[in-house]
Amino acid sequence: MTDPSHDDDAGRSRLVAERDHRLSKLSSLRDEGIDPYPVRFDRDRTLGELVEEFGNLGAGEETDISVKVAGRVMLRRGHGKLFFATVRDHSGEIQLFVSKAVVGDDAFDRFDTVDLGDWLGVEGTVMSTRKGELSVRVERFELLAKALLPLPDKWKGLSDVDTRFRQRYVDLIVNEDARRVFAIRSAVVASIRNSLLERGFLEVETPMLHDIVGGAAARPFSTHHNSLDIDLYMRIALELHLKRLIVAGLDRVFEIGRCFRNEGLDTRHNPEFTMLEAYQAFADYHDMMDLTEHLVAAAAEAAIGTMIVELEGRSVDLTPPWRRITVADLIRESLGVTMHPSMPVTEARAALDDAGVEYRDEWGSGKLMDVLYDDRAQHDVFEPTFVIDYPREVSPLARPHRDDPHLVERFELIVAGRELANAFSELNDPVDQLARFEAGARAKAQGDPEAGDVDYDYVRALEYGMPPAGGLGIGIDRLVMLIAGVTSIREVILFPTLRPEQFDEAEFRFPDA
RNA sequence: GGGCCGCUAGCUCAACUGGACAGAGCAACGGGCUUUUAACCCGCAGGUUCGGGGUUCGAGUCCCCGGCGGCCCA
The missing domain is CATH 3.30.930.10 (Bira Bifunctional Protein; Domain 2)
Structure with a gap:
């Protein structure tokens, strides 16, 4: 495979070019003896716990309390010899305050290669900025996992429903x-x-x-x-x-x-x-x-x-409590029609004809009554309502009604x-x-x-x-x-059933490391 | 299965009744900046306009076929 650092980007998609660029960062890190996918990180609290513990720090206040936390980089703001970054874990967000004077020149340059989406572990002291933003003044940081693909728009997120469901992991990151x-x-x-x-x-x-x-x-x-x-x-x-x-x-x-x-x-x-x-x-x-x-x-x-x-x-x-109404009463209330499973089939069919509901010849009065309820009455019930006492014909596992054997x-x-x-x-x-x-x-x-x-x-x-x-x-x-x-x-289903996606295996070939 | 709507850069969206080189923000890339908050400023790059065919001097736009998705209906 070609070396991405010498590859010609012309004619290739922006996405492929960006991924290749990030892959080249991986090999640079490995050249320096840094594992971009280390085995574990000992954090001492979650970001939510950190916010809970230090949320009342006054603006500009600095502590000498050292913490070790981890999260995914969601935002980055560079200021020459200073970086701000927002990292997030499942429990919350915190700002990183990365000063060249604190971390040193080499580490600061390494932070410059951190991308949105990367997972970082950091160690530093808890502080609040002049504007009162709770932050960790980073003394050491470690890449925990490199992201090769860019995140969707940091503000608008991902809205295409198909992509959201296919790549739920991205949906959950940004939405x-x-x-x-x-x-x-x-x-x-x-x-x-x-x-x-x-x-x-x-x-x-x-x-x-x-x-x-x-x-x-x-x-x-x-x-x-x-x-x-x-x-x-x-x-x-x-x-x-x-x-x-x-x-x-x-x-x-x-x-x-x-x-x-x-x-x-x-x-x-x-x-x-x-x-x-x-x-x-x-x-x-x-x-x-x-x-x-x-x-x-x-x-x-x-x-x-x-x-x-x-x-x-x-x-x-x-x-x-919620309203309780029988199927028959609900049909009477919303359609002005009286139905009962014991009524002659011809009359039941007439009721459906009047309502414009189609039916099959083999259906009895009970089924016809249920279909009329299903098609014309149920949809209008908005407040929580127990609709009770169904025709026996449509309920093969339910017990006959104690007062009416047709129900x-x-x-x-x-x-x-x-x-x-x-x-x-x-x-x-x-x-x-x-x-x-x-x-x-x-x-x-x-x-x-x-x-x-x-x-x-x-x-x-x-x-x-x-x-x-x-x-x-x-x-x-x-x-x-x-x-x-x-x-x-x-x-409400994390991975809903979708038509299978067609993949191009060529897109998953990686350059030789 | 039927009807309607949609598909434009990695993401979110533009592009008049068919009209010039398909634009912008974010992300990326290069540069600047030590207190930002979607940071900002300068620069640069990025496109099979879902695919195929057709109409036309000219198609992202109109027509046909196909793909995928959404909504409604059965």
């Missing part, structure tokens, strides 16, 4: 808001986990590889196990294994885990996403509503310190027109469950790609007796979207 969203995500998950553990729930992990499809209506990803020579599916839900544990007598269980659905990608769907499911013996769906209110409100409080969230220019108040004891939590949670009083009658599995299997045989299989082992489990139980599923990604106030699921 404060991206860091904020993932801090919120971590706090939300921690809060939910803590809330459930406090209530006596046991956290479990169940298989992601399933031999049959069940627990939800969705198309699965298929894979193959070589040594057993069987096809397997990535799980589309957590439900059926967790309920086996309720059969087992585990009483209260939950899992926070990845599910996979082989569907399109849009602002609300990623092929892999995170679900919380929790099951509580001896409880019903009313108990699960109370639990949901607590989990969501506590998560918002923990993550952003308030239950008022801002979304699409509107405020949503998550303070419990099931089920709710969805709707916020800002989006479904955040789904829960039931769980069906624990093995005879009824088998019949519903078989109905689903018939639909699958007739070509419904989202229908599931008969899970005989699950029916067998029910035959051993599942206590009455309430179950709850919450889409964690959507909950984080709500609390963080973002409108795309890709904003």
Whole structure:
């Protein structure tokens, strides 16, 4: 390969030229016996801790307290025989004050070769500048890792969404808001986990590889196990294994885990996403509503310190209790139409015709009612609302309603027109469950790609007796979207699914060292 | 899958109804500066305008095909 220092930059991209320039800095350092990628650095505090400890230093005040800190160089300001640099770690930022008189001529020249994006370890004393900026007066510094590629615009950051998601590491370096969203995500998950553990729930992990499809209506990803020579599916839900544990007598269980659905990608769907499911013996769906209110409100409080969230220019108040309304009442309220799963199909179809909603011939009144709710009523629900009592036809794992056998004891939590949670009083009658599995299997045989299989082992489990139980599923990604106030699921998933990038291997060839 | 919108320097963006050599800020490079705060000042360089084809005296701009992305819909 050519020596970059003698290479002709003409005709090459600015990026390649800059990278080559930085590569030549690497070889210069190595020539001087300096390792540009040393093995470790002993810092004695984080930058956040440094700011916390010395934040009240008066302007111009200097200490003789020596510190060792590390961070990435984000800004640089040269003044002849003085450099200012801003370095950042995960916890905060600090200014470096690098004086030629303090570090000496050689080290000062070496600092001149430091690039934005480099990681530095420094040792020096804590001081405040004349303008009152907390700084470290650098006495020694060490390159901890060289950055070969330039950072995006130091002020505007990176805004191209494709690049932001493909190179999330760059997004997180330069976009404060991206860091904020993932801090919120971590706090939300921690809060939910803590809330459930406090209530006596046991956290479990169940298989992601399933031999049959069940627990939800969705198309699965298929894979193959070589040594057993069987096809397997990535799980589309957590439900059926967790309920086996309720059969087992585990009483209260939950899992926070990845599910996979082989569907399109849009602002609300990623092929892999995170679900919380929790099951509580001896409880019903009313108990699960109370639990949901607590989990969501506590998560918002923990993550952003308030239950008022801002979304699409509107405020949503998550303070419990939330409105509870039946599907039938909601349809009546927003469309002026009365529907019930027991109504004649012709009348149900007429209601959808009036609303301009399309349907299929094989759908019964319950399915038609659910579709009308889904298409015409759900989107207008903005404040947190439990929509309850769904048609039995669309809820194969939920228990029949205690007052109306055409309905099931089920709710969805709707916020800002989006479904955040789904829960039931769980069906624990093995005879009824088998019949519903078989109905689903018939639909699958007739070509419904989202229908599931008969899970005989699950029916067998029910035959051993599942206590009455309430179950709850919450889409964690959507909950984080709500609390963080973002409108795309890709904003809350660190590495969302993307079309693979095409690389040119020639761009990754390095000159001989 | 359908409709609409977009793709210009490493990043963020300009470029009139088709008109001259495609510009600017940041980053980079060279120089100056020992208290800056997106430091500043001087200088210099950087382009397959997503790709291909077409129309035209002339295309970043218009047309066609393709790629990638975004939004909306199913």
